[in-house]
Amino acid sequence: MKVVLAYSGGLDTSVILKWLQEEYNAEVITFCADLGQEEELSGLDEKAYRTGAVKSYIEDLRELFVQDYVFPMMQANAIYEGNYLLGTSIARPLIAKRLVEVARAEGAEAICHGATGKGNDQVRFELTAYALEPHIQVIAPWRLDNWRFRSRTDLIEYARDHGIAVPVTQEKPYSMDRNILHISFEGGVLEDPWEAAPDSMCMLTTPLAETPDEPEQVVISFAEGLPTALNGTAMSPADLLAALNRQAGAHGVGRIDIVENRFVGMKSRGVYETPGGTVLHHAHRALETITMDREVMHLRDSFIPKYAELVYNGFWFSPERKMLQAAVTESQHNVTGDVRCKLFKGACHVTGRRSPHSLYRPDIATFEEDSVYNQADADGFIKLNALRLRVLAMEQEASGN
Numbered sequence: 001m002k003v004v005l006a007y008s009g010g011l012d013t014s015v016i017l018k019w020l021q022e023e024y025n026a027e028v029i030t031f032c033a034d035l036g037q038e039e040e041l042s043g044l045d046e047k048a049y050r051t052g053a054v055k056s057y058i059e060d061l062r063e064l065f066v067q068d069y070v071f072p073m074m075q076a077n078a079i080y081e082g083n084y085l086l087g088t089s090i091a092r093p094l095i096a097k098r099l100v101e102v103a104r105a106e107g108a109e110a111i112c113h114g115a116t117g118k119g120n121d122q123v124r125f126e127l128t129a130y131a132l133e134p135h136i137q138v139i140a141p142w143r144l145d146n147w148r149f150r151s152r153t154d155l156i157e158y159a160r161d162h163g164i165a166v167p168v169t170q171e172k173p174y175s176m177d178r179n180i181l182h183i184s185f186e187g188g189v190l191e192d193p194w195e196a197a198p199d200s201m202c203m204l205t206t207p208l209a210e211t212p213d214e215p216e217q218v219v220i221s222f223a224e225g226l227p228t229a230l231n232g233t234a235m236s237p238a239d240l241l242a243a244l245n246r247q248a249g250a251h252g253v254g255r256i257d258i259v260e261n262r263f264v265g266m267k268s269r270g271v272y273e274t275p276g277g278t279v280l281h282h283a284h285r286a287l288e289t290i291t292m293d294r295e296v297m298h299l300r301d302s303f304i305p306k307y308a309e310l311v312y313n314g315f316w317f318s319p320e321r322k323m324l325q326a327a328v329t330e331s332q333h334n335v336t337g338d339v340r341c342k343l344f345k346g347a348c349h350v351t352g353r354r355s356p357h358s359l360y361r362p363d364i365a366t367f368e369e370d371s372v373y374n375q376a377d378a379d380g381f382i383k384l385n386a387l388r389l390r391v392l393a394m395e396q397e398a399s400g401n
Contacts, residue, residue: 036180087182
């Protein structure tokens with residue numbers, strides 16, 4: 001049997017690689033998408049082969065990830081439950097898509113992932129896989145009866161017994177997931193929602209007490225809702241996001257501590273760092289305020305909870321997400337211009353916005369004297385909008401209610 005394993009080199013997938021060989025006598029091909037994990041990818045090929053992989057893929061997908069997944073999602077201003085910028089969620093469709101494509105190319109009978117039966121990732125991986133390859137066989141060890149491990153402690157012991165080096169220890173039991181958009185921390189010390197996350201957990205953001213005492217200004221340029229330049233320098237999508245991560249992260253921007261509702265039904269606490277993405281979100285919304293028609297903006301905003309839910313739950317390749325994306329893309333034609341932001345002590349403050357397509361008219365909005373707005377027109381406007389309220393009030397008055 002030939003299996004393509006979604007492989008990170010972390011605790012779960014390292015154990016699964018060895019377990020697939022023992023349990024299924026499988027030829028295991030490992031696949032890792034480089035989405036910006038940086039040092040986590042060091043020595044990954046060698047580790048996979050040492051653990052028994054017959055072939056190892058590591059693909060640099062950073063530009064594709066930001067251009068075709070992250071930025072289109074940001075055009076929709078997608079935030080799950082008002083807080084989460086979907087850094088892990090948006091990575092899963094691309095990983096699963098390439099996993100299926102590698103399986104096709106290698107003639108593999110199955111794909112395998114290390115997501116647990118309690119989490120969202122199992123759904124995201126498999127919904128994508130089935131949407132693209134309806135007859136694919138999926139091995140999800142955490143849901144199988146022959147998977148004898150019941151905790152991270154079990155996995156750590158198995159790894160030690162088999163000489164597998166893993167980054168998780170009993171002293172540092174929380175799990176991490178990193179890409180160019182964010183890093184997430186879950187489990188272990190974070191399972192008590194009252195326990196404060198330690199500053200030592202910070203990787204992309206500087207602890208607030210250590211951030212600079214002077215603010216920093218950044219200018220983001222957009223073309224049709226897509227970021228194109230930072231401080232006047234044109235950059236590729238991945239380079240722009242990486243540079244903004246460094247600048248915003250130095251000021252502690254983009255760190256959140258939340259409890260969210262998982263798709264499978266339980267609540268989960270996570271700490272997320274999304275420095276560059278946080279600035280892009282605020283800047284994009286600010287530019288929209290001067291370039292989008294009011295009714296178009298309000299209609300698009302009504303899509304945000306549904307769009308975010310579809311990304312969070314793993315329906316990136318669903319027809320309804322594609323339909324919403326088409327509407328979002330249509331709404332962005334005039335969202336071109338620049339936004340200036342001030343980064344300081346964990347906050348991103350928008351201080352300016354400009355656009356060649358601006359709908360903001362100082363000569364209309366001014367509180368000073370003007371010649372283009374007749375304030376008396378508001379009298380009829382108010383009375384017409386109040387008509388139904390007046391009729392209701394008169395009916396209630398007549399009936400004694």
